[in-house]
Amino acid sequence: MAQDNPLLLDAATVASWDQTADIVIVGCGMAGACAAIEARNAGASVIAIERSSGCTGTTSAAAGHFYLGGGTAVQKACGFDDDPEDMARYLAAVSIRPDEEKIRLYAHGSVAHFDWLEQQGVPFDRSFYPEKSVVQPTRECLIWTGNEQVWPYRDQARPAPRGHKVAFDGEEGGGALALRILTDAATALGTEILTDSKVEALVSDGSRIVGVRLRNFGETRFIRARKGVILAAGGFGQNAEMVATHVPILQSAFVQGSPYDDGLAIQLGEAAGGVTEFMDEPFITSPFYPPQDLLKGVLVNGEGKRFVAEDSYHSRTGLISTRQPGGTVYLIVDADIFAYPRFAELTNQRLVDGYETIAEMEAGLKLPAGSLQATMAAYNAHAANGEDPEFHKYPKWIKPLDKGPYAAFDLSFGTAVYTGFTLGGLKVSADGEVLDALGTAIPGLYAAGACASNLAQDSISYASGTCLGEASFFGRRAGLHAANS
Secondary structure, three states, X not given: OOOOXXXXXXXXXXXXXXXXXXXXXXXXXXHHHHHHHHHHHOOOOEEEEOOOOOOOOHHHHOOOEEEOOOOOHXXXXXXXXXXXXXXHHHHHHHOOOOOHHHHHHHHHOXXXXXXXXXXXXXXXXXXXXXXXXXXXXOOOOEEOOOOOOOOOHHHHOOOOOOEEEOOOOOOOOHHHHHHHHHHXXXXXXXXXXXXXXXXXEEEEOOOOEEEEEEEEOOEEEEEEEEEEEEEOOOOOOOOHHHHHHHOHHHHHOEEOOOOOOOXXXXXXXXXXXXXXXXXXXXXXXXXXXXXXXXHHOEEEEOOOOEOOOOOOOHHHHHHHHHOOHHHOEEEEEOOOOOOOOOOHHHHOOOEEEEEOOHHHHHHHOOOOOOHHXXXXXXXXXXXXXXXXXXXXXXXXXXXXXXXXOEEEEEOOEOOEOOEEEEOOEEEEOOXXXXXXXXXXXXXXXXXXXXXXXXXXXXXXXXXXXXXXXXXXHHHHHHHHHHHOO
């Protein structure tokens, strides 16, 4: 490992270590907290270093969904029969480049992981929210959060709802509640948490990572790690230079995340010899539902043509929308299903106008002559029979759009507000080991959470709950592997 990088120091230059632990964790969000619990339960001493004044991070802003399945207690209580193999087939089907080992471990370990979360005190009600929504406005637990019922995935794996929301009234706060419970559990087990502290560099002895250098209120300190350093300090959405380099599309979106999602953990891993993957793939969305009846409308581009199944999970629709000519996208509805998208004020999904006929709408939207009329005629002819041969929308969301007047909402990328965050990160093994260009583990270095690449590879493979699910699951694996190294 090269020692001329300011993010990677030679252990020979460290005059003395201020503290020592078996495991040093950089970041105490969802992945860091779960890694700490598992490492402590394995008998390792743990120091977690957190830049904020408390363990917060992006998790605190999350609604609190965990993507879990295979027959969890909640799924069974709500009458859904799920199987680990179906879950694995689905995760593989939506992935750009499926990591079969990680998918198998996650799907087959999902029930046990749900039980583990409950054992730590994270609460989940035995209830189901039946509406198609971005997040439950109430405390119901189970919800459809991905593309499980969307073609072609529903033909590749038996669908089941797998979004498990923490028992919390409201659309925000479940993530913060889960994180507080898990960090309290880590602390109760003896994890030492150093807050207001920024890790500035890793320390290597030439063959392995042996510690970190941090700064706390102007004071520099060195923390030695006898067994391993686990990077768990978030993504890179708040690093303008990295966003411009890897995912420039997010420059035109509102980027979610902690102020500390500056890519430092990824840069530290790269300095140690690690490589990254899927850095150019964002999560990006501008959800037009709820209300769920809007899914019965159609989305058309600037050529007056449909381009996606409207019942897709909102980030699948969002990503494909950004790829339309000029980013132009309209949601077309008739009088039977007309409603304003719930988040219209936040997303600037403005009502363009109402029209007595489709021909008038076509002219008003300045679409090519005859284009929208042909699209709607074909759609309505098939919808009358409950069919959608072009995009195979789920039958529940198919109806002829033939009750005037008609309305169009502008969902165009660059007009409507799109929200996103980064998904790429350090390439890691199923045990969280940071890998080099040859696929070899870098001794003593691990990564989990948003700075690591695991299951979520792009907006199509993503489902609400994937981030917290994989951060907690693979964070645990990293903590256990490091403790036993």
